[in-house]
Amino acid sequence: MSDPRIAGASVTHFGKHPERTGRDLFAEAGLEALSQAGIDPDDAEALYYGNFMGELAEHQGHQGPLMAEAIGLDVPATRVEAACASAGTAVREAVKTIRNGEAEVVVVGGAERMTNIGTAAATDALAIAADDLYEVRAGMTFPGAYALMARSYFDQYGGSHEDLAHIAVKNHEHALVNEHAQIQKEITVEDATEAPTIASPLGLYDSCPITDGAAAAVLTTESYAEEHDLDAPVAITGTGQGGDNLALQDRPHLAQTPAADKAADEAYEDAGVGPDDVDFAEVHDCFTIAEVFAIESLGFYERGEGIAAARNGETTRDGDRPINLSGGLKAKGHPVGATGVAQLATVAWLLDGSHPRADAVPDSTVGVAHNAGGTVASTTVHIMEVRE
Amino acid sequence: MTESAQDGEYDAWLDSIESDNGYYLECSNGHGWLPPRRVCPRCHDQDLSEVDLPESGEIASHTTITVPTPQFEDDAPYVTAIADFGPVSVTGLVRDVDPDDVSIGDVVGLDVGERVTTGERAVVFRPR
Numbered sequence: 276m277s278d279p280r281i282a283g284a285s286v287t288h289f290g291k292h293p294e295r296t297g298r299d300l301f302a303e304a305g306l307e308a309l310s311q312a313g314i315d316p317d318d319a320e321a322l323y324y325g326n327f328m329g330e331l332a333e334h335q336g337h338q339g340p341l342m343a344e345a346i347g348l349d350v351p352a353t354r355v356e357a358a359c360a361s362a363g364t365a366v367r368e369a370v371k372t373i374r375n376g377e378a379e380v381v382v383v384g385g386a387e388r389m390t391n392i393g394t395a396a397a398t399d400a401l402a403i404a405a406d407d408l409y410e411v412r413a414g415m416t417f418p419g420a421y422a423l424m425a426r427s428y429f430d431q432y433g434g435s436h437e438d439l440a441h442i443a444v445k446n447h448e449h450a451l452v453n454e455h456a457q458i459q460k461e462i463t464v465e466d467a468t469e470a471p472t473i474a475s476p477l478g479l480y481d482s483c484p485i486t487d488g489a490a491a492a493v494l495t496t497e498s499y500a501e502e503h504d505l506d507a508p509v510a511i512t513g514t515g516q517g518g519d520n521l522a523l524q525d526r527p528h529l530a531q532t533p534a535a536d537k538a539a540d541e542a543y544e545d546a547g548v549g550p551d552d553v554d555f556a557e558v559h560d561c562f563t564i565a566e567v568f569a570i571e572s573l574g575f576y577e578r579g580e581g582i583a584a585a586r587n588g589e590t591t592r593d594g595d596r597p598i599n600l601s602g603g604l605k606a607k608g609h610p611v612g613a614t615g616v617a618q619l620a621t622v623a624w625l626l627d628g629s630h631p632r633a634d635a636v637p638d639s640t641v642g643v644a645h646n647a648g649g650t651v652a653s654t655t656v657h658i659m660e661v662r663e
Numbered sequence: 664m665t666e667s668a669q670d671g672e673y674d675a676w677l678d679s680i681e682s683d684n685g686y687y688l689e690c691s692n693g694h695g696w697l698p699p700r701r702v703c704p705r706c707h708d709q710d711l712s713e714v715d716l717p718e719s720g721e722i723a724s725h726t727t728i729t730v731p732t733p734q735f736e737d738d739a740p741y742v743t744a745i746a747d748f749g750p751v752s753v754t755g756l757v758r759d760v761d762p763d764d765v766s767i768g769d770v771v772g773l774d775v776g777e778r779v780t781t782g783e784r785a786v787v788f789r790p791r
């Protein structure tokens with residue numbers, strides 16, 4: 276079994292590009308990833324592609340072959356949908372395909388076009404990640420669902436909206452040097468706490484923006500990388516995926532994310548590392564509170580302790596274990612179906628030193644990507660390590 | 664989607680609440696669920712029976728939503744809550760209370776109301 280190497284990766288600018296088609300966004304990222312990898316495109320044997328709301332935003336289903344064609348490949352192409360974890364789940368499929376020996380070169384990516392339909396329709400589209408009968412019909416929006424989880428967290432463990440504000444401030448600050456980021460604007464704790472409420476207790480600055488964008492990566496075997504003299508020092512050494520009841524009402528706890536616990540446990544065991552070995556992580560902060568759930572599920576903090584991490588400066592770029600050096604979904608943006616691969620690319624670039632925030636984690640060897648779907652009914656965790 | 668088609672057991676469940684015979688589904692091991700369910704996702708038991716819902720539940724969490732989907736445009740701001748009825752929890756719209764006065768632990772009853780924007784049926788909670 277060979278741990279896949281990341282031979283090349285690319286992300287488009289994340290932001291408002293309402294006029295750009297999904298296929299054009301993905302073509303930009305995919306072609307650049309192939310170019311970075313320096314492989315013969317004829318060697319690519321499969322595409323796994325994440326996309327969540329293409330039917331609603333572009334009236335476009337059956338996107339697998341469309342996207343393979345867009346990057347000039349004639350390969351079996353599979354679209355993977357797991358809400359906001361679509362691309363992370365696509366990564367997992369690509370990892371398994373390479374480990375199984377079924378392919379030597381696999382392209383993985385994702386794209387989402389969202390701003391072309393406007394905020395109201397995008398809010399509507401995002402809500403379908405929830406249970407339509409029991410949640411959406413009771414008025415639950417995507418922010419509303421995380422608001423219910425946040426209030427439950429405060430009730431069970433303590434913490435305040437101001438603690439969440441520190442997470443937003445941190446991630447905005449991290450994104451200041453990320454030219455791919457949607458929001459490059461420093462904010463203060465007061466900005467965040469005084470912003471308009473969208474779903475109490477969460478306000479505007481607790482939420483990631485609505486984003487158009489794409490990401491792609493080329494994965495290959497260690498032997499292919501050696502034979503072709505590729506510069507591919509980062510390996511995906513652990514993969515994990517977990518699930519949960521789709522509807523919040525059916526879960527025993529509203530302030531825990533067991534799907535992420537399961538994904539993390541599996542990925543750590545697979546890689547043979549533990550939380551203490553991890554130098555930094557890119558986690559799924561679609562809302563500020565989601566970062567708290569993520570760092571607790573990844574084992575960096577006990578339950579109820581993650582809320583204070585940003586405020587204490589432990590997860591900032593000068594902290595012990597920086598979280599979301601890219602700016603996270605919060606500031607980098609969240610083109611839903613692309614996010615998991617954008618996280619993978621970020622971790623690889625931080626490990627190989629090419630990311631603009633790599634100076635925060637010099638000599639790091641282990642990074643983690645945590646990608647969650649809906650209210651964390653799906654989660655993937657991937658461990659990446661420097662090999663050579 | 665045909666406008667006249669109902670959603671099977673879900674609409675039947677709403678009917679049961681409207682006629683004050685609200686129920687949930689319980690497996691042999693006491694795990695509670697809302698329909699449609701053919702199997703208990705926790706213990707795989709397929710022997711699910713209809714049990715009367717408790718008269719009241721407690722709000723487990725709540726949020727006042729000010730940025731709604733288009734289907735709730737005229738409802739906003741509104742309160743969506745999850746209420747704990749013991750073996751099952753239910754998601755619904757909190758009515759007859761000022762949003763600022765809703766708290767975790769509030770005792771509520773279950774009812775079927777209408778969405779302001781569309782007039783469609785919705786699960787609602789009212790104080791008890």
Ligand SMILES: [Zn+2]
Binds near residue numbers: 690693706
């Ligand atoms: Zn059961």
